[in-house]
Amino acid sequence: MDKLLDVENVSISFIQYTRGLNQRDLKVITDLTLDISEGEILAVLGSSGSGKSLFAHAIFGILPENARLDGKIKFKGKELSQEDKEEIRGKNIVLVPQSVNFLDPLMKISDIAIGHCETEDEKKAMKIKQREIFEHYNLGPEVDDMYPFQLSGGMARRVLVSTALLADPDLVVADEPTPGLDEKTVQETLNHFKHMKEDGIGVLLITHDIHAALEVADRIGIFYSGYVIEIALKEDFSGDGENLLHPYTKSLYKALPANGFEVVKGYQPLHGEIIKGCPFYDRCDMRFDRCKKEKPELIDVGNNKKVRCFKYEEGA
């Protein structure tokens, strides 16, 4: 399997005015590292408000003006510049946005899906293709002439997914595709991603919903306080969580109602709180002196797994 997307040490910060003309750099993502191969679903799991969506926007080059992006985002081995991102977005890489609020409220669904066309012939060809894909996703001809507000939750999700697939993408980035949907529609949405995987498409699933992540993803990247602290296999989330590596991931798993509902004290450090050592130091029960002074790097532990913890360093 070839690597589709390779994200190395990405950080995103915002320039904020504090008082008067004083500025400060507010880091929202400090170190995000992950990779996705063809036909793989990778979930990025983080709590709401942790900056996951910004990461999706960074891939597409649609961050706000005052945001600063560092690190490398590589697509098929090539590092992407802003121009490259503008070139490939909507073609090789597509976004399934959070909701229909991202669609133009004054455009008919089929026009939104087809997008801009240079010639009439192109438009006709696209129209036929759009109808095919919509049909495949159980969206009848009447949907073509609807406006976004007329769609129900499940229909809207199908429109967003089929619109994304219209471009024959290599990689789909789905930003929080499950909240606000009932169980049946969630299941249906997750099935769409499974089908994409079968077609060899890579899927990056950005979510706070651990159940959704466990249901479809092959690997799960755990996002904590601006860092990816572990990339675990789906199978590791089983039993007592003994195969999970990072102490945070372990406690997250054990805090699930079905796995003991265990309470751990403490909170995730907020954006702007500058921490010298490991971001999990305050809550960790395996910590030692070094963790307070130094930040651990993401270590490759083999088998496509990674963890950011000194305990797993060679020789430790």
Add this chain to the structure above:
Amino acid sequence: MELVAKNISFKYPSAKKYLLQDVNLELDNKKIIGLVGDSGSGKSTLCKILSGYVTKFQGEVIFDGKPLPKKGFKPVQLIYQHPEKVMNPKWRMKQVLEESWNVQDEDLTQFGIQKTWLTRFPQELSGGELQRFSVLRSLNPNTKFLIADEMTTMLDAITQAQILDTVLKIVKDRKMGFLLVSHDMDLVDTICDDKIYLKDINAAMK
């Protein structure tokens, strides 16, 4: 102490069909009840009726032998899914919290709220932190019954366990009533003594 709903029917003025029809419910402070149902079955609307936020409905809500007070503090408090939507964005957290009651330091500690958060604005905190404030704010000493409508749906599992653990302790201590609305069956089975399917009580009457 009992919270009783008698023959509650509700429909939106523009709708033809009733969303809730002849719903009867009896809740008390002895059992923790979980309310479950498909989306669109009217769970949230029922919660708003039980807490006195929606007043135009047919039927009666009786709390402690009397109808819910029309003015003043509402003894049945409701907590929603999105804390950022129920706070004044231009107030600092201290003001948001003290709008309801004079919170003591030990209450803050109990909910894991850091003193430094009090001077922040709502948008400077994450959803999990805000929900801690939202819950603590609702726990005014005059609150007798708490309704949690998907209170922890947007939170990670650890924050969910922390908040619910604290709330359940306080509910027991103060002998309050507690109704949990959730679609997470594992959660309902873990913390509730009993569960009610809204579809059942609603459909039986339709």
